[in-house]
Amino acid sequence: MDAAQRHVEQMRQTGYAAGFVTSIESDTVAPGLDEDVIRFISAKKNEPAYMLEWRLQAYRKWLDMQEPEWAHLRYPRIDYQAISYFSAPKSAKAAPKSLDEVDPELLRTYEKLGIPLQEQKILAGVAVDAVFDSVSVATTFRKQLADAGVIFCSISEAMREHPQLVQQYLGTVVPQADNYFAALNAAVFTDGTFVYIPPGVRCPMELSTYFRINERNTGQFERTLIIADKGSYVSYLEGCTAPQRDENQLHAAVVELIALEDAQIKYSTVQNWYPGDETGKGGIYNFVTKRGLCAGDRAKISWTQVETGSAITWKYPSCILKGDDSVGEFYSVAVTRGAQQADTGTKMFHIGKNTRSTIVSKGISADRGQNAYRGLVRINRGAENARNHTQCDSLLLGDQCGAHTFPYIEVANPTAKVEHEATTSKIGEDQLFYCRQRGLSQEDAVSMIVNGFCKEVFKELPMEFAVEARKLLAISLEGAVG
Amino acid sequence: MLQVNDLHASINGKAILNGLNLTIKPGEIHAIMGPNGSGKSTLSKVLAGREEYVVTSGSITYQGQNLLELAPEERAHQGIFMAFQYPVEIPGVNNTYFLHMSLNAIRKARGEPELNSVDFMRLVRSKLKALNMDEGLLKRYVNTGFSGGEMKRNEILQMSLLEPTLAILDETDSGLDIDALKIVAKGVNTLRSPQRAMLVITHYQRLLDYIQPDVVHVLSGGKIIRSGDKSLALELEAKGYGWIQDYQEAA
């Protein structure tokens, strides 16, 4: 048995560290979806009338849509009537005003996950919004942020407190009926995060949301909206976990980013939803629509993702580069092990002049994992001097996994320069030998090479997250990257 | 032959040359030395007419005409040749074919008859032989997959074929083995004549042992900060550039 195989073997036996269930009394609506459920959700959240109308519109469109089948994914049909569309911890029914009002059991959950919500314990400089099943339970550092003029709150709160901003931007980047899962989200989304950075403000700390699915049979449908006004900057981190359960749970989120002139948004995700067991039983179905609009000149949106969890990942964080000289980036590490499947990548739409995009995608497949990169680079006629560079590399550990690359490149302007490179291989024997000749063990050599393989992506993560991501990769590929 | 007056040039808005003066007379060999990034390659590209570099002020007169008005190929027709520091790969273009096209274009501009393939091959072979070079390079695509030394040899071959009036060699000696260095020197010395001039950019005094320069310049911060005879090169070799810069500041 060679080293890679041995690691795969070890990996199989590694558990899911975030797989515990929190016993909390919760308020959960019976499974099923119809207009009444949507009215119920909207009422529960005290939403203004325009929101209910918007949800119902989305729902009616969704009913006429087909679940997409083009992705390189295999899973049984999802029964949308078997899912509960709302679950809230009872004690958090009225949003807590301060952390003292948060159920201590909940706080312990987040602590177990390594996300302490008590402010004294919080990593300096990271404000956290925690979303538990369907609702936001705590947002930290509110005061400091408010002083800077930054709005960081749950989206339900934003709908009530900042209706003009929400109405102006919600659904402008990901329209109601953009795709099947986005339409479902628009109809039933329960909570999520809202961020607004005023003109010229550099957000004084990293903003972060942790999502956790706890209840059985619930779906999580959060919606995030981030607006960076002219000349502002924000770095936003998103983390996700779920308990270990035998049945599959659906997560269909929507994230919309809007960067105005000279604004920059850096959006980082470490996704560690429960991946299911090694036979493919259980795990989260992660169907997420993420899209950013560089609306103004010189705007920049950068997506970084480390995807180690979920049974199914269907996710293409994209950039619409509308402003001249705007920049889009996508850095991704996706790991599939056991029976996990991922179909992920990005779309870069070059509309403005001198727009630039960079895509770096690193796929690691082990066991029977299937990992697909799917990307679109579109250079429109008017996108003078647009540039794209794409690098997609796949690493295979084990002989039953798969790595696939499906790039689409459309160029309609001769001044564009587009380069795409992709490679697929297992860890090179030459590399291993070289490391070992210098005295490293086989394990350390593999770890070093895999980490090196992901380096270009990890270096894009904010410090605290980079450490976490490396740990996560180590756990996900226990042995292989120990 | 060449007169550069108060030359200022920039790239992407960044000023690189800041008031450079240089006069080269027929028959002379000038060496330019200077720290990395000081603008040596910039100067040679401006002389050869790379459009990317913008001349913001100053003038360059070559054989009595305004050089800045000429397109790169026109400069080549007038006898300016630059051996590139980093010759570019041109996949798919056969080296012989390329050399032939180039030579005929220049001959035509000079009013000389074009060479047919037979005569051309005869000429190339004689040059190769004179330079002790391998014919293998001819069959390959221009610079594609060439080793560093092969690229430089290829540049010298081109120079000896095109017989320029003003040859600019940008670090043609870097990365060469001792035999190749002799080839370069031989190429240059064969070409040496009272009608021709050379501008040799180098980091090493070694090359100047083979090619005796008339003048040695030190380029730093986009200007020539010191000129002298061959002994300046020896002094630089011994002491580095620091002392000149200090001396400059003191002055």
Next chain:
Amino acid sequence: MNTPDILHHYRQLAADQTTMAHDWHNRRQLHAVMQVQELPLPERGQESWRYTPLPPLLDTAFQPAALEQDLLFADDIEQLRLTPAASLRIVLHNGFFLPELSNLPDDGSIRIESLRSALANGDKTVQAHLGELSGEQSHLFHALNTAMLGEGVYLHIAAGAQLAQPIEVLHVSLSFASEYLAQPRLLVVVGEGAQASIVEQYASLADVLCLNNTVTEIFLHAGANLEHSRLQNESLRTRHLASLYVQQAEGSHYRNTTLAFGGAWSRTEFHVRFSGTGANCRLNGFYLAGDKQSHDMHLNVVHNLPGCSSQSHFKGILQGHSKAVFDGNIEVKPAAQKTDARLSNANLLLSRDAEIDTKPRLEIYADDVQCSHGTTVGQIDEEMLFYLRSRGIPHAQAVNMICTGFADEVIGTCGWESLENLAREVLARQLAAAMVAGG
């Protein structure tokens, strides 16, 4: 004609075949007739037609060509041929095999005959192989070609034969009719250890609106070696749909170079699979899309067995109002360990009105593999242009040289000089014309 009418038209054409008395019908032809009744017309929603401009293929109800006597003469062949007069030559006129203008072998190591007669004589190899590859993952036009099989050509190279001279295949389009459908069909079998080369040319002697729907199936037995060069240089009103199927046995080598210059619309499909290990397949392609032209290249290389290698190298130049599509798929099945598969596609966009859509895909289910693909789209490199100009070469000529060099990396792989030179001439002509037109 609208879409349902066009579909009905082709279904009718296929169905009509069953009313003719064909003693040579084989199972696969009947199956193809049925397939035509079921398959839809190509449409954008199908992944492999996603970027293909469909109107040129589907706007016209092309009528099957009839054999026109006394239209094509030996003089014409003399003018078009790319191999010495005495070389073996297969001449097809609007898809009809013309033995009288061909140059057929007299020794036993090579057989060239009509597929129809081979089937009629109960040839086992032909029975087994005809439609064996083309029937899978079929689209309507593949099936139509099989369903309406006419004469067709069968080329068999005996085991161990080492051919010194290439076999020329010359397709000539020439007709008094317009809007006709020509459907050349070739079956090539190269026996164990045999070595051969084929020089294939598609040429037009008249400029009429027609659809050339060709299907070629090639079987390489163990250790066989086939070099196959194809030049598509048809008239500017031709629609050209070529589907090539290749199956390679153990240790065989296949090299294909396809040059697409002509036609208002062309699409070439390469389908490669292996029936033995240690085989190597090289596919090279070049397309030059001039004003109002579109070229499509579709690759489907399936590594289904271990230890095979494939290198696919495609390049294109786009000028004027043109479009090109490159859709390269490499699939490595779980069993295909030690696969080495490379795919590259480079494009030069010389005009504001040109569009390139490229889609190099890798689908890999085995781990001990080396696979890569690279794609580039851009203009002429300014550095190169400058280098040439600094050596005295005028701008226009420098552009020309770079384009020629770019194309020559592919053209130069044909291995048959007269074909390469013809391609270079066509290229030079088209580049010069575009230069005059200003783009």
